[in-house]
Structures are given as structure tokens and as C-alpha cells.
Amino acid sequence: MALEHLFQGSALNAVDAKGRVSxxxxxxxxxxxxxxxxxxxxxxHDAFPALSAYDPAYAALRHSKLERLLEKEETNPxxxxxxxxxxxxxxxxxxxxxxxxxxxxxxxxxxxRKGGIEDLALFLxxxxxxxxxxxxxxxxxARIPEDMKDIARFRxxxxxxxx
Amino acid sequence: MALEHLFQGSALNAVDAKGRVSxxxxxxxxxxxxxxxxxxxxxxHDAFPALSAYDPAYAALRHSKLERLLEKEETNPxxxxxxxxxxxxxxxxxxxxxxxxxxxxxxxxxxxRKGGIEDLALFLxxxxxxxxxxxxxxxxxARIPEDMKDIARFRxxxxxxxx
DNA sequence: AACTATGACATGAAAACCCATTGTATCCCC
DNA sequence: GGGGATACAATGGGTTTTCATGTCATAGTT
Numbered sequence: 001m002a003l004e005h006l007f008q009g010s011a012l013n014a015v016d017a018k019g020r021v022s023x024x025x026x027x028x029x030x031x032x033x034x035x036x037x038x039x040x041x042x043x044x045h046d047a048f049p050a051l052s053a054y055d056p057a058y059a060a061l062r063h064s065k066l067e068r069l070l071e072k073e074e075t076n077p078x079x080x081x082x083x084x085x086x087x088x089x090x091x092x093x094x095x096x097x098x099x100x101x102x103x104x105x106x107x108x109x110x111x112x113r114k115g116g117i118e119d120l121a122l123f124l125x126x127x128x129x130x131x132x133x134x135x136x137x138x139x140x141x142a143r144i145p146e147d148m149k150d151i152a153r154f155r156x157x158x159x160x161x162x163x
Numbered sequence: 164m165a166l167e168h169l170f171q172g173s174a175l176n177a178v179d180a181k182g183r184v185s186x187x188x189x190x191x192x193x194x195x196x197x198x199x200x201x202x203x204x205x206x207x208h209d210a211f212p213a214l215s216a217y218d219p220a221y222a223a224l225r226h227s228k229l230e231r232l233l234e235k236e237e238t239n240p241x242x243x244x245x246x247x248x249x250x251x252x253x254x255x256x257x258x259x260x261x262x263x264x265x266x267x268x269x270x271x272x273x274x275x276r277k278g279g280i281e282d283l284a285l286f287l288x289x290x291x292x293x294x295x296x297x298x299x300x301x302x303x304x305a306r307i308p309e310d311m312k313d314i315a316r317f318r319x320x321x322x323x324x325x326x
Numbered sequence: 327a328a329c330t331a332t333g334a335c336a337t338g339a340a341a342a343c344c345c346a347t348t349g350t351a352t353c354c355c356c
Numbered sequence: 357g358g359g360g361a362t363a364c365a366a367t368g369g370g371t372t373t374t375c376a377t378g379t380c381a382t383a384g385t386t
Binding site: 044063081084085088089090094095096109114 | 173306314
């Protein structure tokens with residue numbers, strides 16, 4: 001799988017009272033070049049207190065890849081439950097949310113909680129997917145390199161929210 | 164087989180006194196995009212105390228796949244019996260039930276019992292199919308990852324049914 | 327006639343949709 | 357290079373539509 005269009009760049013956008021956020025235009029353009037969908041898939045990130053996001057076409061691609069892998073070893077009885085677990089995490093634990101004509105999505109309440117998102121959303125392109133962080137949690141995480149935190153600080157300053 | 168439209172997301176809906184339940188709209192929309200049917204096929208899940216569900220078009224796809232498999236190994240004498248066994252499960256052990264204009268289906272009594280469904284139905288999209296659980300059984304099953312149970316707990320909380 | 331099954335309608339809440347405003351970067355012409 | 361016009365991005369607000377679900381109506385059964 002060699003994806004042609006990759007997510008990159010960073011932005012800090014406001015979450016309004018209805019839980020809406022603008023998905024940065026430079027990320028939306030990647031989504032639309034990858035497929036023709038106008039929605040994004042959200043999941044809790046498995047390592048960080050943040051959300052992982054991508055387009056529906058990428059989700060389908062991941063799935064078909066996994067299927068092909070499993071056809072080879074379908075006889076193992078434990079493999080069945082393990083297969084179910086992975087599908088649950090890949091599909092039931094995610095939510096697909098469409099963006100409107102001005103590029104906004106509503107962060108579903110469950111995802112807002114799982115990602116610890118409050119009134120600011122930090123978008124980070126990371127290649128095949130992108131991440132959505134509460135900037136406060138980002139700056140507080142010891143695993144994040146200082147150079148990356150500088151970027152978050154810069155985005156905050158831009159908005160007059162510098163420490 | 165590369166399915167374009169996959170089931171994803173989760174929801175918790177009420178089962179009324181008559182055994183009717185709304186199929187979540189986001190699952191219905193996948194069913195209708197896969198074919199033009201307005202019904203779902205129900206079966207006991209083979210690994211979990213729950214129901215497995217999908218659209219009629221997917222059932223047909225499964226069937227033709229099984230047929231092709233039989234053709235390949237027709238030299239094996241056991242293959243015919245195995246084929247009959249699987250075919251029986253795929254058809255006799257399932258029920259197709261249409262949903263009405265407001266998206267509700269009646270859970271057939273046999274399926275209600277096989278799936279252990281009571282007055283709440285937890286819907287989980289798992290890609291090619293989706294599952295219907297009694298949330299109580301879901302939370303009690305040791306094979307379900309804790310992250311998934313969190314989702315069920317969140318759906319219960321949303322309804323004011325938190326533990 | 328009572329019961330049951332099923333389709334139709336009503337309601338309240340939530341989600342999707344549309345339009346308006348602002349700020350910022352871009353372009354073009356002088 | 358400056359100044360103004362233009363296009364697009366982000367955001368605020370209001371209106372319409374859809375969803376889930378409760379309730380009723382109809383029709384068939386025993």
C-alpha cells in the first residue's frame with residue numbers, strides 16, 4: 001500500500017458550543033483526493049490521549065488488507081475471536097462524521113470524551129492519518145518532543161493564547 | 164471480495180414491549196447502499212452470545228463464495244457434507260426481517276432468545292456485518308476488550324442508565 | 327369479541343443544513 | 357511596491373429535517 005496523498009501540517013481551531021470544529025482545509029483536500037467522501041472517521045488513538053482520524057477510503061483499505069492476511073490462517077479457533085476483536089476495535093469503536101459545506105464536523109460526545117477535547121482542537125498531520133489533540137494534554141505529555149510542543153505553543157500564541 | 168460500504172459505529176436502542184427496535188440510521192444507510200433491500204438477515208453469532216446481522220445482498224455474496232469453494236475441492240468426499248452443513252447454517256438458521264418506514268424491525272422470538280436480547284439492544288458495526296448484543300451480556304463477556312466495554316458503558320450513560 | 331400482529335401517525339430531541347460575518351491571504355492593476 | 361478588490365477559511369447563529377420511540381388504528385385470528 002503506497003498512499004499517494006499524505007496528511008501533513010498543523011492547525012489549532014476552536015470547538016464551538018455545539019461541539020463543532022472546522023477541519024483545516026489542507027487536511028480536507030487530502031481526504032477528497034484520496035476518495036470522494038466528505039466525511040472523516042474518528043477513533044481513540046491507541047497510544048495517546050487524543051483522537052486518530054482518517055478518511056473512509058483509508059478505513060476500507062485497512063480492512064481489505066487484514067482480510068487477505070487472515071485467509072491464510074483461518075483454521076485456528078482462537079483466531080476467530082481475535083479477528084472479531086480487531087473488527088470491533090476497527091469499526092465499532094469508531095465514528096464516521098460528515099463535514100458540512102463549510103468544512104466543519106461535530107465531534108461526537110463519545111469522541112470528545114475519549115480524546116479529552118475541550119474548546120480547542122490541535123490538528124496534526126501524520127502521514128496516512130492525522131491526530132486531533134486537546135493542546136493542553138499535548139503540552140503535558142512527557143512523550144512528546146519539545147520541538148513538537150513548540151509548534152503547539154506557536155499555534156496558541158497566534159490566537160493570543162500564549163502562556 | 165472488496166466491499167465498498169462497511170458497517171461502523173455503535174448505538175444503544177430500546178426494544179419495546181412488542182419486540183420492536185429501531186435499526187440505527189447509519190447502519191440502514193449502508194444496507195441500502197449495498198443493495199436496494201429494506202430488510203436485514205439475522206443469525207446467531209458463532210463465537211458470541213449475540214446476533215450477527217447483515218443485508219440480503221451480503222448473504223447472496225457469501226453463498227456464491229461457498230459454492231466456488233466447493234467446486235475447487237470436489238474430489239474430497241467430506242467436502243459435500245461440509246458444504247451442506249454450512250449451507251444449512253447460512254440459510255435455515257437465519258431469519259430475514261424487513262424494517263418498516265421508520266426503520267424498525269421486529270426481533271423474531273427465536274432470535275431474541277438465541278441472542279439473549281431483553282429490553283436494550285446494543286448495535287456494533289464490524290465491517291462486513293454488524294452485531295446486536297444484550298449490553299448486559301456484552302459487559303459480562305471476558306473476551307471483550309475493556310476499551311470496547313467502555314463504549315457500551317458510555318452508551319448506557321447517555322440514556323441515564325449508568326451503573 | 328378479545329387478542330395479536332403490523333402499519334401509520336405524533337412528538338421531542340438532536341443532527342444536518344443554510345446563510346451571514348469576519349479575518350486573512352492572494353491577486354491584479356496602477 | 358502600494359492599495360484595493362477578491363477569494364477562501366474559520367466561525368457564529370438560526371432553521372429545517374431526521375431519528376428514535378411512544379401511541380393509536382387497522383386487519384386478521386382464534
